[in-house]
Amino acid sequence: MFIFSNLATSLDGKIASADRGHFYLGTPADRRQMQVLRKRADAILVGASTLRSFRRPMLVAGSKRLPVNVIVSSRLEGLSPEWAFFKRRDLPRILVTTARAPLARRKKFAKFAEIVLIDPKRPAAPQIVQALAKRGIRKLLVEGGGGTMWDFVKAGLLDEIHVTLTPWILGGATAPTLVDGEGFPATRAQRLRIARVRRVKEELFLTYRRV
Ligand SMILES: NC(=O)c1ccc[n+]([C@@H]2O[C@H](COP(=O)([O-])OP(=O)(O)OC[C@H]3O[C@@H](n4cnc5c(N)ncnc54)[C@H](OP(=O)(O)O)[C@@H]3O)[C@@H](O)[C@H]2O)c1
Numbered sequence: 001m002f003i004f005s006n007l008a009t010s011l012d013g014k015i016a017s018a019d020r021g022h023f024y025l026g027t028p029a030d031r032r033q034m035q036v037l038r039k040r041a042d043a044i045l046v047g048a049s050t051l052r053s054f055r056r057p058m059l060v061a062g063s064k065r066l067p068v069n070v071i072v073s074s075r076l077e078g079l080s081p082e083w084a085f086f087k088r089r090d091l092p093r094i095l096v097t098t099a100r101a102p103l104a105r106r107k108k109f110a111k112f113a114e115i116v117l118i119d120p121k122r123p124a125a126p127q128i129v130q131a132l133a134k135r136g137i138r139k140l141l142v143e144g145g146g147g148t149m150w151d152f153v154k155a156g157l158l159d160e161i162h163v164t165l166t167p168w169i170l171g172g173a174t175a176p177t178l179v180d181g182e183g184f185p186a187t188r189a190q191r192l193r194i195a196r197v198r199r200v201k202e203e204l205f206l207t208y209r210r211v
Contacts, residue, residue, distance in 0.1 A: 004160040018172030041141035047148030048073035150181025
C-alpha cells in the first residue's frame with residue numbers, strides 16, 4: 001500500500017494552537033492542494049481528536065467518488081452520531097478501535113460505520129494498514145493530527161509526507177505539531193529527502209519522501 005500524509009503547519013511546526021481553537025492555517029491554495037491529494041486516495045484517515053474538532057466527512061470536491069473515511073479511536077468516546085460525519089448515508093466509514101471501547105458503544109456506531117478492532121498492545125499503524133489492505137485499499141492518505149502521524153512515522157509506514165508551510169507562528173509548548181507521540185531518541189531520528197518545493201504567495205508546498 002502507498003501511504004502518504006498531508007498537513008499544514010505554522011512556521012514553528014504546529015498544526016493547531018494550544019487551545020485547539022478553530023483556525024485555518026492554510027489559504028484556499030492549501031485547500032486546493034488538499035483536494036488534489038485526496039483525489040489520489042482510496043481512503044483518508046484521521047485520529048479521533050481531529051474528527052472531534054472538524055466533525056465533517058472527508059470528501060473529494062467535484063467528484064462522485066467517495067473515499068473511505070477512516071477514524072482511529074481507542075474507546076469511541078466523545079464522538080456523536082449527530083455529527084455531519086455520520087449523516088451522509090453513502091459514505092463508506094471505518095472506525096478503528098480497541099476492545100477498550102464498551103460493547104454498547106461499538107454497537108451504537110456499527111449502525112453508521114464498519115468497526116475494526118485492533119490490539120492496543122501492538123503497534124497500531126501496521127494493524128490498520130493490514131485491515132485496510134484486506135478491504136482493497138491501495139492508497140491511504142493520513143491527514144493527522146500529530147498523535148496519529150506518530151503511529152505511522154514510528155512504524156516507518158509513510159512513503160510520502162506533504163507539508164504546507166504557512167506564514168503563521170502559533171507557539172505553545174502543548175500545541176500539537178506535525179508529529180507528536182513520544183518521539184525518537186536522537187540516535188534514531190528519521191531523515192527524509194525533499195522531492196518537491198512549490199511556492200504560492202506566502203506558502204511553501206513541500207513534499208518529502210522516505211530515503
Ligand atoms: N493543520 C493541519 O493540517 C491539521 C490536520 C489535522 C488535525 N489538525 C489539528 O490537530 C489537532 C488534533 O491532533 P492530535 O495530535 O491532538 O490528535 P489526532 O491525531 O487527530 O487524534 C488522536 C486520537 O486518535 C486516536 N488514536 C491515535 N492513535 C491511536 C492508537 N494507536 N490507538 C487508538 N487510538 C488512537 C485516539 O483517540 P481517542 O482519544 O478517541 O482514543 C487519540 O486521542 C486538532 O486541533 C486538529 O484541528 C490540524
